[in-house]
Amino acid sequence: MNTFHTTTIRRTVRGALSGLVVWALTGCMGIPERIDPGTPRAQIEERLGTPTAEYPLPDGRRLQYSRQPGGQQVYNLDLDASGRLRRVEQVMDINWLQRNIALDRWSRADVLQNLGRPALIERVASFRGDVWTYRFLEANSPHQAHLHIDPEGVVRKLMFTDEATRDDPPDRM
Incomplete structure (x- = not known):
């Protein structure tokens, strides 16, 4: 192998490793679960950036960091009245969804405050809304949660399905 090819390969490998290190470091810093309780809002936003949504709570504020539509997580960071982190919760979990979504009681506003904007909004012939x-x-397998919201803005039904991926056989899609 000549010197040009050896140098090019080394530069490529070095660049890829540098990129991997930067990605790993910023990825670790951008994980909401790794922010300690009591952290002030300014430090949270310094690490995570601007939240995708923000909502008032009775005793503070909720900063929401959603990775929808492409990602599969929604993090709610609840701050106390002084603007310090009280709690972090990742809500895109089948147990959380089944336990917390209150059918016939949750409104569209409740859905947004807890889950953020959806990955997809659509209509089906069998439901008016x-x-x-x-x-x-769920167990490293992609799934979808479907919330049926009627024209009055009330959640009437919750369904779960497997998410079809490009690697699925044609009979599964």
Whole structure:
């Protein structure tokens, strides 16, 4: 191998490793679960950036960091009245969804405050209203949660399906 090819390969490998290190470091810093309780809002936003949504709570504020539509997580960071982190919760989890979504009681506003904007909004012939779809992982397998919201803005039904991927055989899609 000549010197040009050896140098090019070394530069490529070095660049890829540098990129991997930067990605790993920024990825670790951008994980909401790794922010300690009591952290002030300014430090949270310094590490995570601007939240995708923000909501008032009775005793503070909720900063929401959603990775929908492409990702499969939604993180709610609840701040106390002084603007310090009280709690971090990743809500795109089948147990959380089943335990917390209150059918016939949750409104569209409740859905937004807890889950954020959906990955997809669509309609189906068998329901009069919108179906909001959220992506999540369960045992490293991609799934979807479908919330049926009637024209009055009330959640009437919650369904779960497997998410079809490009690697699925044609009979599964």
